Amino acid sequence: MPKPRATPPAEGTPPAEGARPLLLNPVLERQGAYPLLRLDGRRKQLEEGGRETFDFGTGDPREPTDEAIRRALINGVPENSRYPTTAGKGELRGAFAGWMGRRHGVALDPEAEVLPATGSKEAIFHAPLAFLHHSHERRGVAYGTPGYPVYERGTLFAGGEASPVELRRQDRFLLPVEAVDPATTRIVWLNHPHNPTGATATYEYLEGVAAFCREHDILLFSDECYNDLYSGGPPPSILEVTRERTLAFCSLSKRSGMTGYRSAMVAGDPELISALGKLRPSIGVATQSFVQDAATAAWGDDGHVEQRRRIFGEKRELFKRFFDRAGLEYLPTDASFYLWVTVPEAFAGDDEAYAMRLLDEGIVVAPGRSFGTGGEGYVRVALVPGLEECRRAIERWEGLPA
Ligand SMILES: Cc1ncc(COP(=O)(O)O)c(C=O)c1O
Incomplete structure (x- = not known):
């Protein structure tokens, strides 16, 4: 007879006396609670009360994915399913290399790079x-803060030492590479156009960082997931400068409106690509074959991206004009889909209080502190809602003190 199952304890129930505590990876334990819980709770309350909200909080735009990309996915569903490989299909690597050539003038070997x-x-x-590895003398990983939190998490779970470098307004939120300690650092992460500030880097800046990394034998990783969303001059890729001990991380999520497909490409130094090729089968992160087909269509076409650039450009201009009118300070940018706004004096630099006040108007923004040290005193506006919603949100925002 099967043994009856015990009823699991209700969530939050303290462990029974004498029960052994569950040992967790301390890195997991250190990942404090989600900092925006208070805002989330208030937002739920408002929505349950029937209040219309405008979500400028998360970076997941609503514009539809291009039809040809959707069709490629559907047509790619095979009759017989086979395991995909880590290297993926040659067509996908070829389509990506084609984009790198058109967009950045970089000729990549799709087999090795x-x-x-x-x-x-x-x-x-x-x-x-x-x-x-813990046996290595240098295990430091440097990255900017405020920033995307995954540079730190990946570092800590891999046994590395996290070395956040504070990004400052006077440096236009570019990582000051002279603050990186070459004696302890093994990897430097860059991210341009930058989340959360929208800051962009010049070719000369990238050259400076690349020269520093080369001199000190530091691996240079560049997260370029917003690189194709711009209204002015096209932001450069690190691969235009160098591919020596360097990797670029390029994503279709923002470029092609494919956040739910989960598709990106890593490119650069063949020695580093080969090392990743050895690692990745153990993790099991080979991309589904039909997603690869959709991605092949996406990298092969620039028309849909031009349309997305235009849409985000219109929203960006709408908000910039409003901020200028209202006397709100922001970091001027013409790339990514973020605007980084200084909290007005009336809120004494308290980004959480300002976000809460905006929420009372139904406007959801992300307080800067949720992106790490250095983010306090700012809020991030993600240009996610449609143009009409942006206009309505601005009407509500207009009445608040600047
Ligand atoms: C800076 C940055 N890098 C990487 C990502 C991850 O993008 P994805 O995994 O969708 O390619 C994001 C997502 O918001 C991001 O903001």
Whole structure:
């Protein structure tokens, strides 16, 4: 007779006396609670009360994915399913290399210098596992703060030492590479156009960082997931400067409106790509074959991206004009889909209080502190809602003190 199952304890129930505590990876335990819970709770309350909200909080735009990409996915569903490979299909690597050539003027060898990833988040998280070990003398990983949190998490889970470098307004939120300690650092992460500030880097800036990394034998990883969303001059890729001990992480999520497909590419130094090729089968992150077909269609076409650039450009201009009118300070940018706004004096630099006040008007923004140290005193506006919703949100925002 099967043994009756015990009823699991209700969530939050303290362990029974004498029960052994569950040992967790301390890195997991250190990942404090989600900092925006208070805002989330208030937002739920408002929505349950029937209040219309405008979500400028998360970076997941609503514009539809191009029809040809959707069709490629559907047509790609095979009759017989087989395991995909880590290297992915040659067509996908070829289509990506074609885009790199058109967009950045960089000729990549699709056999040796390119690997697909299941979204750039997992690739960013996993990459340090291939290059860091506790036996290494240098295990430091430098990245900017405020920033995307995955550089830190990937570092810590791989046994590396997290070395956040504070990004400052006077440096236009570019990582000051002279603050990186070459004696302890093994990897430097860059991210341009930048989340959360929208800051962009010049070719000369990238050259400076690349020269520093070359001189000190530091691996240079560049997260370029917003690189194709711009209204002014096209932002450069690190691969235009160098591919020596360098990797670029490129994603279709924002470029092609494919956040739910999970598709990205890692490209650069063939020695590093080969190391990732050895690591990744153990993790099991080979991209589904039909997603690869959709991705092949996406990298092969620039028309849909031009349309997305135009849409985000219109929203960006709408908000910039409003901020200028209202006397709100923001970091001027013409790339990514973020605007980084200084909290007005009336809120004494308290980004959480300002976000809460905006929420009372139904406007959801992300308080800067949720992106790490250095983010306090700012809020991030993600240009996610449609143009009409942006206009309505601005009407509500207009009445608040600047
Ligand atoms: C800076 C940055 N890098 C990487 C990602 C991950 O993108 P994905 O995993 O969808 O390719 C994001 C997502 O928001 C991001 O903001």
